[in-house]
Amino acid sequence: MDLIGRRYDTGELIRLEVAGDKVHTVTPITVDSGHPNDHPWIAPALCDLQVNGYGGQEFSSPTLTPEAVQRITRQMDTFGVARSCPTVTTNSPEVMLHAVRTIAAACEASPAVAYRLPGIHVEGPFISPIDGPRGAHPLAYVRPPDWDEFQRLQEAAGGRIRILTLSPEYDGAAAFIRRVADTGVIVSIGHTAATPEQVRAAADAGATMSTHLGNGAHALIPRHRSYLWAQLADDRLTAGLIVDGHHLPPDVVKTFLRAKTPARCVLVSDVSGLAGLAPGRHHSEMCELEILPGGKLVVAGQSEVLAGASAPLGTCVANVLRFGEVSLAEAIAMATTRPARLLGIEAGGLNPGDPADLVLFDLIRSDGEQPPRFEVRGVLIHGEPCGVR
Ligand SMILES: [Zn+2]
Incomplete structure (x- = not known):
């Protein structure tokens, strides 16, 4: 061909x-x-480290089926996304176990799905209980890091969990992070109210990423002592950025990119399970949500309160060219080779012998x-x- x-x-x-x-x-x-x-x-086809679901189906759901996993994965194909991390967010232990087990079953049933889903991203439940940093994760299910629970999840996932997003604000978090990182799982700091010292301790212990930096945060932060500066300043942390035009204003995208450099940034869509539905009100397991005509996903009736993302990763590539003043080569790298390298997989490429994962x-x-x-x-x-x- x-x-x-x-x-x-x-x-x-x-x-x-x-x-x-x-x-x-x-x-x-x-x-x-x-x-x-x-x-x-x-260009190489895209690689998205954060996909929560699509078309009315969340991965973190008691009703998830292997067929739904396959359907969401095929939908990603149409966005030029060859590889993605199905993301299982904070929920009851039973629902999270069901979700990772179902994703693993879908991978085992289909080599094509297994290829497209090189690792599961578990976001929570070991995140901040505080309003703001917690984002839309339900407070009732937020809990401190628990090694045995993580082991049970990893076992149910057949070893497929590759990213764990947590907050290092808990006592004993550093030891937990070291233990998880030692198993080869990427530990990513997110939904956090940690002190700068706790952020540094997390990176010392082996954390290597920041999950959607600048989101899942307080609306107001201290101007000097903040988890944002601590993560921006630490070159050991690669930042995931949602550049959908709603989650981060252009000035913030540009500033983050200058602080971290494109070499230490990856673009993520963080698309919600409600993405792809028609504009209007929709009921989720958490609350009443609304999709505005431009695709912005908000709490129903509150046009400024984001409830998730709905733009596929390609939109973030298009936006970052403008907001971040980066070249197309850099924008594509942030959505292909860089996230793939974090996962330890090979992205597509334009040289003989490269994997034929390509997007026009x-x-x-x-x-x-x-x-x-x-x-x-x-x-x-x-x-x-x-x-x-
Ligand atoms: Zn999140």
Whole structure:
């Protein structure tokens, strides 16, 4: 199979030949007719470390089935996302065990699903109980770190948990983090009210990420002694950023990117299970939510209180170009090779021998009213063309 597109990193027009699940040859070409810009961009397919569900189904749900896991995963294909981490958020021990067990069952039933889901992200329940940092996680199920519970989850997941988001504000958190990190699981700081000292102690103990930095935080923070500065200043922590246009204002995105540098940032969608539903009011297990016409997901009747994200990862790529003043090559790296490297997997690429996980897309500039768009024209995952709407 041959693909023609403009390289995301150099802008050069290429013909890329795929053989099996690998890139075979890559040849620069010139076009006889039309303009090179008529061709789509070509880049590695995306890798999203935080997907909570889609189309009315949360992963963290007592009703999750392997079929629903497969459905959500195939939906990600259409967004150009080849690999993603199904994210199981704070809930009762029974529901969290059910969720990870069901995701594992879906992976065992289908090699295609297993390829697309290289690891589960467990976000909570060992997070801050405090309003603001806790975000939309239900207080009733927030609890301090518990090694035995984590072990039970990992066992139910068949060892597939790859990221654990927690708050280091609890006594004994550092020892717990060291123990988890020693098993090869990425420990990510998030939904936290920790002191700067506790953030540093967490990184000393092996934490290597910050989960959606700047969200799941107090509305007001002390200007100097803050978990935000402590995480921004610590080069051992790679920051996950939700750049959907709603979760972080442009100034914050630009400042975070300058502090951490694009090399220490990854883009995440954090899409909610309600993403993909029509605008209007929807009932979730937690509360009444509303999807506004632009796709913003809020608590019903409160247009400024975010209740989750609804934009796929490509939207974050399009936004970060504008907000962060980064190149397309850097924006794509933050959504492909960098998150893949954290997971210890190989992203697609544009060199012979690279995995044929590729996306062809157009970037539609913002017209002032509409945000910029990442429009998927074609997707190849594991060498196979996948459905695009
Ligand atoms: Zn979160």
